[in-house]
Amino acid sequence: MKRWAICYVSxxxxxxEEKDIDNILSYTxxxxxDHNITxxxxxxEGNFFQVIEGESAIIQELFANIAKDSRHRNLIKIFNKEIKNTTFTGYEAAFLSKQTKNLTQNISYLEYLKYLYPASQNTVKNMLKAFVD
Known part of the structure; x- marks a missing residue:
């Protein structure tokens, strides 16, 4: 089975509204x-950052649906590639509000950078820092 990873911002x-975003995060x-996606x-601040990993066909179909979703715009794909192993051990969704931005658990996302393709590391690091700083 081919494993695939896609990362994007939008x-x-x-x-x-905040309740709509909370619903998206919970559902996602x-x-x-449930579908073994990590x-x-x-x-x-009105921006989404997502990395999805899993079986290639599921990830490609999921991303096609994400790209058509009217709840966001200006989608920019950072990478779309086959992977040997998943970087993440599970799936997490978080709304980083003013109250949660300084929580130390959010910094753990930066630890995953070392597993990304080297050419993507700096770009993803800068984007993640914008979300957690």
Missing amino acids: TASPDM ENWNM GILLCS
Whole structure:
């Protein structure tokens, strides 16, 4: 079975409220765990950052659905590649609000950088820091 990883950033639609984002994060975390998808989804200041990893066909179909979702726009794909092993051990979704930005658990996301393809590390590091700083 081919394993695949896709990482992207996007901007939440302007009409989305915090409760809508909370619902997305909760649904996404449960659905992805039920389908053996690993990765993270972070939302901060109206932006989404997501890494999804799993069986190639499922990941490709999931990303196609994500790309069509009207709840966000300006989707920028950072990488889309075959992987030998997953980087993440599970799936986590977090809303990084002003109250949670300084929690030390969020810094753990930066530890995953060493497993990414070297050409992607700096780009992803800068994006993650914008979410957790």
